[in-house]
Amino acid sequence: MNKLQYKFSGKATTYYLDADFSYLEKLVDKDHAVIITDSNIFPKHQKKFGGWNTIVINAGECFKVQATVDSVIEQLISLGADRKTVLIGVGGGVVTDITGYVAAIYMRGLSFGFVPSTILAMVDAAIGGKNGIDVGVFKNLVGTIRQPAFLLYDLSLLKSLPKEQWIGGFAEVIKHACIKDAALFKELEKNKLSLYQKDKTALNRLIRRNVTIKSTVVEKDEFEHGERRLLNFGHTLGHAIENLYELSHGEAISIGMVAACMISEEYTDFKDTSRVITTLKKYGLPTLAEFDPKAVMNVLRMDKKKVKDSMNYVLLNKIGQGVVKTIPIVQLEKLVQSIITAR
Numbered sequence: 001m002n003k004l005q006y007k008f009s010g011k012a013t014t015y016y017l018d019a020d021f022s023y024l025e026k027l028v029d030k031d032h033a034v035i036i037t038d039s040n041i042f043p044k045h046q047k048k049f050g051g052w053n054t055i056v057i058n059a060g061e062c063f064k065v066q067a068t069v070d071s072v073i074e075q076l077i078s079l080g081a082d083r084k085t086v087l088i089g090v091g092g093g094v095v096t097d098i099t100g101y102v103a104a105i106y107m108r109g110l111s112f113g114f115v116p117s118t119i120l121a122m123v124d125a126a127i128g129g130k131n132g133i134d135v136g137v138f139k140n141l142v143g144t145i146r147q148p149a150f151l152l153y154d155l156s157l158l159k160s161l162p163k164e165q166w167i168g169g170f171a172e173v174i175k176h177a178c179i180k181d182a183a184l185f186k187e188l189e190k191n192k193l194s195l196y197q198k199d200k201t202a203l204n205r206l207i208r209r210n211v212t213i214k215s216t217v218v219e220k221d222e223f224e225h226g227e228r229r230l231l232n233f234g235h236t237l238g239h240a241i242e243n244l245y246e247l248s249h250g251e252a253i254s255i256g257m258v259a260a261c262m263i264s265e266e267y268t269d270f271k272d273t274s275r276v277i278t279t280l281k282k283y284g285l286p287t288l289a290e291f292d293p294k295a296v297m298n299v300l301r302m303d304k305k306k307v308k309d310s311m312n313y314v315l316l317n318k319i320g321q322g323v324v325k326t327i328p329i330v331q332l333e334k335l336v337q338s339i340i341t342a343r
């Protein structure tokens with residue numbers, strides 16, 4: 001096992017990398033802990049949950065809503081949970097978001113930890129303390145920023161992870177490499193997904209590196225005034241087409257990253273769009289989409305990164321170096337149009 005520690009708002013979060021699920025018993029008192037997991041994970045890893053108080057929520061983004069929060073709270077009351085209870089979210093981003101959110105509000109705040117079970121949750125969702133729920137069409141509209149006490153990584157959970165979820169997680173891995181880590185990008189260019197699925201040492205190193213990238217960015221800028229914005233690389237256009245065209249998040253941000261690379265070529269000295277495209281394709285991610293530039297622009301105009309008539313857009317100076325540039329909306333409209341025509 002390998003330990004890392006980061007401080008957010010002056011409080012430490014400990015990461016137990018390459019750990020075993022059973023190590024949880026050393027971190028919390030079983031009698032004063034409640035695990036929250038979902039209906040896909042629970043039956044596949046039932047043995048691990050033996051002897052733990054466990055709440056199983058329905059799997060899927062459509063259950064990341066207030067009704068699930070209410071149901072979890074009712075079950076916590078039945079279990080006699082009090083201020084000393086520690087909540088442990090074992091799952092993907094939906095479970096970690098729900099757990100962090102419930103932990104923030106139940107009895108005005110309980111301590112909590114995560115055991116992320118998807119690549120996306122391991123490298124992204126479980127890190128950084130943003131936890132929330134969806135309201136109608138508005139994703140993550142309601143939530144809190146509050147950090148977990150610990151994160152425990154047990155890679156054996158990934159044995160049951162469907163391939164499309166691996167691919168989706170790698171979209172965020174490639175994102176991290178693009179904005180922060182040229183050496184990681186080179187490694188990804190050289191390797192392929194099946195290597196990380198088979199080679200535990202390589203996967204462990206990859207996860208550690210991604211955990212470090214996201215945690216360092218958040219440590220510098222927990223409340224997103226500057227540096228943390230870099231994590232939105234590919235997400236501006238990505239979010240717009242994710243909702244419009246019912247793409248998975250990974251697919252949408254993959255296309256968003258290609259668009260951001262093309263825009264970078266106009267605004268910075270960036271010249272490596274083709275390398276990014278090749279790498280995304282190698283990991284099974286799409287780089288092209290038929291979309292209507294007008295519909296996309298309408299959604300972009302509603303984006304919270306918009307300031308007056310301009311938009312803060314994450315671009316690349318080069319691979320491994322993200323940068324935020326302010327682009328006038330009129331200009332962006334022309335660029336989006338030309339990107340689509342170029343295809």
Ligand SMILES: NC(=O)c1ccc[n+]([C@@H]2O[C@H](COP(=O)([O-])OP(=O)(O)OC[C@H]3O[C@@H](n4cnc5c(N)ncnc54)[C@H](O)[C@@H]3O)[C@@H](O)[C@H]2O)c1
Binds near residue numbers: 064118124162
């Ligand atoms: N809080 C943040 O900072 C942050 C950052 C990024 C994403 N998110 C949120 O995370 C969510 C997406 O995360 P996700 O992709 O992990 O989604 P998810 O939790 O829905 O998991 C994806 C699917 O995989 C299943 N699953 C999870 N682990 C499994 C395992 N080990 N074996 C088999 N099946 C498994 C789940 O049941 C689900 O069907 C979104 O709601 C997003 O808003 C939050």
Ligand SMILES: [Zn+2]
Binds near residue numbers: 172235249
């Ligand atoms: Zn994302």
